[in-house]
Amino acid sequence: MTNQLDAVHLEINDSIAVVTLDHQPLNVLNATVLEQLDQAIDALQETEVRAVVLRSASAKAFAAGADISQFPELTKMGGIELLEKGKRIFDKLTEGKAPVICAVHGLALGAGLELALACDIRIADHSAKFGLPETGLGILPGYGGTQRLSRLVGPGKAKELVLSGVWLNGQEAYEAKLVERLVPEGQAFETAYALAEQIAGKGPLAVAFAKEAIDEGLDLPLSEAQFLETRMFAKLVGTEDMDEGVQAFIEKRKPNFTGK
Structure with missing residues (x-):
């Protein structure tokens, strides 16, 4: 494009x-x-x-x-x-x-x-x-x-x-x-x-949430920023990308992330 x-x-x-x-x-x-x-x-x-x-x-x-x-x-x-x-x-x-x-x-x-x-x-x-x-x-x-x-x-x-x-x-x-x-x-x-x-090549949801956690956490007290990080991690648990990333690691292959 x-x-x-x-x-x-x-x-x-x-x-x-x-x-x-x-x-x-x-x-x-x-x-x-x-x-x-x-x-x-x-x-x-x-x-x-x-x-x-x-x-x-x-x-x-x-x-x-x-x-x-x-x-x-x-x-x-x-x-x-x-x-x-x-x-x-x-x-x-x-x-x-x-x-x-x-x-x-x-x-x-x-x-x-x-x-x-x-x-x-x-x-x-x-x-x-x-x-x-x-x-x-x-x-x-x-x-x-x-x-x-x-x-x-x-x-x-x-x-x-x-x-x-x-x-x-x-x-x-x-x-x-x-x-x-x-x-x-x-x-x-x-x-x-x-x-x-x-x-x-990384998980797009993981990249987006990590970027958000870093950017927003800069303006928060450390304790609140840590909680923000936990919430972002929790959002990724159970996603198709997490399942794919973990399985690819176990199988020693390149993951195929879909952003889901």
């Missing part, structure tokens, strides 16, 4: 979806790109994909930020509407059942970095550069950047990056735990797709 949009392409091969940003040359996240990304995410929700890879077709950037040309005419109410639209789209990406793996090369700045932060797993190559330069424009990251970044790298590192606007290269981002894997230049997508294949 392939769906071609002007700036965002969606391709589905078996149980893996690839979403490609293709607004040349830098994938600036203007209104058109965000709308098409929103459409692609909606299309994904109508499928049974088990993993998603988000990548860029640009040679220079994953995504170089928001469309700054719209800012001079922005009103307070317009600013709120702009941010809420972006947050809704990014949240929808985050909350999908299928995990999203982001393959980053080149620039991932401002809203582009915030889009990467909305993914479940980030893989970057050595050409990647990450930054939130908004304070240099007299504003702050508004697509979830201050919140998702602090949860990922800790409040101190988040403040260092947001308040100063400093950029990190791929190695620095990996050391700061901003990305989960650092790979040689040109290998981010290949590595992300291989990981997606690994995930797609």
